[in-house]
Amino acid sequence: MEKINNILEICNLSIAYGPIKAVKEVNLEINHGEFVALIGANGAGKSSLLKSILGINKAEKGSIFFLGQDITRKPTDKIVSSGLSLIPEGHVIFSSMSVLENLQLGAYQNLADFEENLKRIFDYFPVLKDRSSQIAGTLSGGEQQMLSMGRALMSKPKLILVDEPSLGLAPKIVTDIFNILTELNKEGYAILLAEQNAKKALEGSHRCYVMKTGEIAMSGFSTDLIDDPKIRQAYLGGN
């Protein structure tokens, strides 16, 4: 077996909703320990792409490899158990269950080191520890986003897919969340971040893909892209 450098590889992936093509022939690759951003306007197909990696949207064409294995047609639970985790956009939590129960559910595929995992997550998000018996629906927006992240981390993923973590949150909390993501990346997690807030995404990430109407319009190192006049024009407000 050949040595695999990348953790995720997407080849010629297309996704369609009925007659509408959301993602067209996308190629994408993430290496171990890398923090990759996926930027693009609303409706560019970022969320569709992330959901299809997890098998929630079925791919029409193309294939997805995770750690060298083809996961294109696998059911979501198998994909999650192989070490992928998605933090969806808009705090998707089990709002009538307690915070602790939410985290327990996150550990569905990885019940072994539950206590240890839980301790780790309470270290990242101390606020969740204080509120562990509270009903999740009563948390604030930022706390719900943290819970959503904590739940995704409970399965000890190798690659975290993050979809629009900044959506609808106050700037200060957005900064906190990005700091946590950077910290997670430093600990060795590979991260794929889909984000409209291009500036923040480019600052934190190593590499970046720019998506436009379902296609990858551009890609490169974040430090290069941040200086690219076209990017500045289109996504960073021109300055």
Next chain:
Amino acid sequence: MEIFIAQLISGLALGSIYVLLVTGFNLMLLVAKIIQFAYPQIVVVSMYTCWWVLKLTGNKLIIILAGVSVSIILSLLSEPIFRKISSIEGVDINASFIASMGIAMIMMDIMSHSINYGFPVAFSPDWVGGNIFGYGLITVSKGQLFALLGGIIAVLIFFFLLYHTNQGRFFRAIAENRFAACLVGIPIIKTSIFSYLIVGILGGFSAILFSMLIGSASPWLGEFVALKMLAVSIVAGLGNLQGGLVCGLLLGIIEAMAIGYFSGSWSNVIAFAVMLIVVLMKPGGLFGIKI
């Protein structure tokens, strides 16, 4: 007072039937996202099985096993149909209601056509059992005790399963947020098949308790209780398990009391009138919809 207590006991026993049915119905609604209107018919078919096996053998264990397994088989057999229905795009929960109505029609007609010349089937007295307690008119029969205790134990076990085990947490997770449940890696189809299994077991036990409480089964029994089951679950709030528990018992008591204390043949309307008024005042149900 003597009459009141006696009516209360019989109302509670009747209510425990509704509770068992509504609980199974709500689980289907929550986890599998279907309106399983044919559930009482499955219970009745399972009662017919018990009756048939009872004729062949006197062994109670075999009878219980036969009843429960038929209920499980029927419940699992309906799973592919409902899975196919809910996988069709653009189709909502009403489709499962309509399909299960069709299934109920088929089961009822086959029972009235082909089993025991369409006569109601009766269980032998030693299966049903007599009184185990009697003080004047206040009596508790074996069937009532079993229905009440069995009902309470079954529902308690069920609630324990739902709130204190991992599997129960997965059920609730799917009920609450299918997308998030998918994200954390809960196998939706496997879990939902498991819920059909649980409902099948619950249905089988309901069948055994019914047969002891009512002492007979008829092809149209399923239809009578199906309407009340649906009504209770809507009055309580669709998918609301605790609400179903309260309203099921209440309906049993209201029915018994209405018969006991209101004159004329209007008494059988009272339960329906109460439900109608509640639904008109609170269209979402007394305890709130949980789906």
Next chain:
Amino acid sequence: MKCKTLRFFSILILVIGIVFASAFHIFGQEVKVSEWNIPFLNTITGPIASIGEYMSWSANRAAEEINAAGGVRGVPIKIEIIDTGVDKDKAMEEMAKLVDSALVVMGPVPEACIMAAVPIAVKAGLFSMVSSTSYEYAVEYFPWTLSWYPITEEKLPPITAAWAKLHPDMKTVVQFVENWAAWPPMAEAHAVGLESAGVKMLSQVDVPTDAIMFEPLVLKALAQKPDGIMLTCNSEKAAKIIIELVKKGWTDKSKILVFSSADDTALYTTGGDSLEGISIYNYIDLNLDDPRWQAFREAYKKDHNGIEPASLSTNYYDSVYMIKEAIENTGVTGDPAKLAEERIKIRDYCRNVKGFKGIQLTWDMTDGVPTGKGTFLFEIENGEKVFKAMAK
């Protein structure tokens, strides 16, 4: 896509065409004179399918007997069982199919179907024998039908009075009444008979049609501390009420009287041993010493797992014989050209037949109402109905 849809549409139209075409085909069927075809609108599906089953059985038995004895004037008789369920549309359509061709019709059985379908027969001048229902329904369609039972108010009071006379210590009675079809007027007639015998009627207990638990009803009745119980509800419910009464400590079983319509198979299959000792009134005497009856009874038991014939099981047996007599005695030929007048011949014969020998009783008909038909009162002893009294 378009092509596929068009094809789909044309198939649909074709299917509808076939529905119509075959429907018309069936309407066009004629009575074969080589066979006396007697249509019987029966209910062999739905909630009272069990009653329909034994009615079909007894009508077919009568036809078999007649055919074995050489048929009706040398031509075999055939009972054509047509299912109406309890569905009014179905009954009307089936009756409408028959109005052009049938000589005479038996049924329909459920009261809802009688109300819907018999007017069609009346309009077409077709005699329709509703031999299972009570006088209230039949009288509405006179002279195009006959009543199998005497007038309710005249028929029932004597039998309940006879029951009361057997139990002089019975001062008060509670009646359970199921609100269904002609049962409420029957319940009133029961009460009239009991009151004439000096029994006080306590407030009646209504039995809901969809009842599944009977304890509350029984408690309500027992709260009035009655001496006797009268049951005017369907067989399964009557049996369950008796079981509950026993559970509540009722011992004097002979002071429980079950009315005739509840004397059905489900009473015995559901009631079992709890029925021991109760009183029943009905129109057949199981132990009648008559070879024809005993042969009927044995054959019935053989085909029904040993269950005894129910109260209504002989009605259509006798109806078939009555039609046979009418055809023989009035010179009916079965010629389609003379259909209208032959229908009237059969009607007039049946409505005024004198000395008709039924399997159980011999009776006269006067303008469609039977006279001299008795009612029997039994008590169940060791699982057998023992004759106690008769009222005429």
Next chain:
Amino acid sequence: MSEVTYYFLGFAGIYVLMGWALYLPYRVGQLNFLIVACMAITAYFGGFAAREWGWPFIVILIIGILFGATIAFIFSLAIGDAPCFTVVIVGLTSVFIVKTVIENWRTLGGTIGFFHIPGPNNMLAIIYSLLFLVGLLVFRIDHSRWGRAASVVFIDRDVAVTLGVDIKKLGMFFQIISCSIAGMAGILDAFLVKSLSPEFFTFSMIGYLMCILFVGGYTTMWGVILSAFFLQGIPLMFPSNIASWRLVIYGALLVIIILLRPEGLITRKMLWSIKIKSPRYITN
């Protein structure tokens, strides 16, 4: 015309009307079984007014329609915007309550029933001319602002609210129209059958109406016509030993249709593809 054809066409016509009465509120996602209760009420009213008071048919018909509308109006104040199953249970309970009231009302014949309703002898002309008029009305409603609004409500209530649709008013509108049609059907039924019994209006009738709507197709008004004739014809088409299994056939049809053609036999897509313009066509 033979008698069978007369009754076949008569019942099919009435079931088309009832099918439409069920179809209209289902446009906003409500299964309104109140129509069966309305049908029973107006049928009894019509029978009684014709036999006891000798009222002319046309007056009875108009009052019957108004009866239906009034009942629906009162109920719709509470359930105009209620979720589907709340409406279902309101319908089911009111059918039982109406049945019990009739059973206990001796003037109306109680449980025995109501006989010999006088009236026009040939009902077919009346039924089919009314069917045509109601058809036009339903078609107009389908193609109006209300119809388009209903399509949105059916797909997504929240979107409809943001578009400024008053869901309650819309639901009330459809319920009132639907119960008026049911009121009309009740009168026609009473005069076609010429007898009435509480046993005529039961749960099995509700099942049958569901079958008509969902086998035919709930997205257009045309499906009801197809399936009302088709289902009414099935028992006539088969020999009696097969026809006696008709409930099994209906049940199986329902399940099969839901599985294979969830929108019913006639769908909007189909109408669209044969160039009958229908405003409710929505791509998936």
